[in-house]
Amino acid sequence: MPTGGDGLAVPRHVAIIMDGNGRWAKKRLLPRVAGHRAGMEAVRRTIKAASELGVEALTLYAFSSENWRRPETEIADLMGLLRFYLRREVADLDRNDVRLELIGDWRALDPDIVGDLEAARTRLADNRGLTLVLALNYGAQDEILRAIRTIAADARDGTLDPDAIDADAFDARLDTAPLPPLDLVIRTSGEQRLSNFLLWQSAYAELLFVETLWPDFDRAALEQAIATFGRRERRYGGR
Structure with missing residues (x-):
């Protein structure tokens, strides 16, 4: 850093x-x-x-x-x-x-x-x-749901092993994937609240x-x- x-x-x-x-x-x-x-x-x-x-x-x-x-x-x-x-x-x-x-x-x-x-x-x-x-x-909840749908579709199609789903796999399907943490x-x-932002x-x-x-x-x-x-x-x- x-x-x-x-x-x-x-x-x-x-x-x-x-x-x-x-x-x-x-x-x-x-x-x-x-x-x-x-x-x-x-x-x-x-x-x-x-x-x-x-x-x-x-x-x-x-x-x-x-x-x-x-x-x-x-x-x-x-x-x-x-x-x-x-x-x-x-x-x-x-x-x-x-x-x-x-x-x-x-x-x-x-x-x-x-x-x-x-x-x-x-x-x-x-x-x-x-x-x-x-x-x-x-909206962060919408972003998370979209990532979940993508993961579910990849698992259904056989391109993602359900046992391989981890935080990195989830991160890669978020809108912010190209960005630094x-x-x-x-x-x-x-x-003092996040208001559905980057949860x-x-x-x-x-x-x-x-x-x-x-x-x-x-x-x-x-x-x-x-x-x-x-x-x-x-x-x-x-x-």
Whole structure:
């Protein structure tokens, strides 16, 4: 695991539950979409900071499978911001050597968004810097069920010996299979739950819940989170 300038370990894979956009807007007597727009700026800052600090993979919980329960107007605003982000930011991501991965049932989004996601992933595929992972239409329980169905089908077809099913076989069938193991999960806004995010992968990840609302999250907040991670002793159940 790499170390930072202070000698503390830098997590290879950081995941963030970006919470608090609505509360940020409410505090300022603004519509919720203003909070989501400010949250996009926090995304830009955090990608840049993670890359500069030596993080290998950054997974952002961009749109959960449960978010479809929100008002239609808010969903439309979120999808519009996603379109805008993809079309505006991909060139900058490319310049900064960022690679893009996608997890979740993202192909169920609107066809034009799916096309933009595929185009962005193709354009950034050969980059070797930070891997940015967008969790879109993602739910961990759904991911686990899809992996189970794949394992069941492989066992039925005779391509997988049931006695060979272990944690590694399961990991290989998750959306996150190409990524480094998850080291640190950060949730902003003071809420202390995982909200159906990377449940299997979080088994021995460090969890950090911070009061900062997502639109206020910045490089200093990420540096502090990484420093907290570096001071923790990871035991993996060994003692």
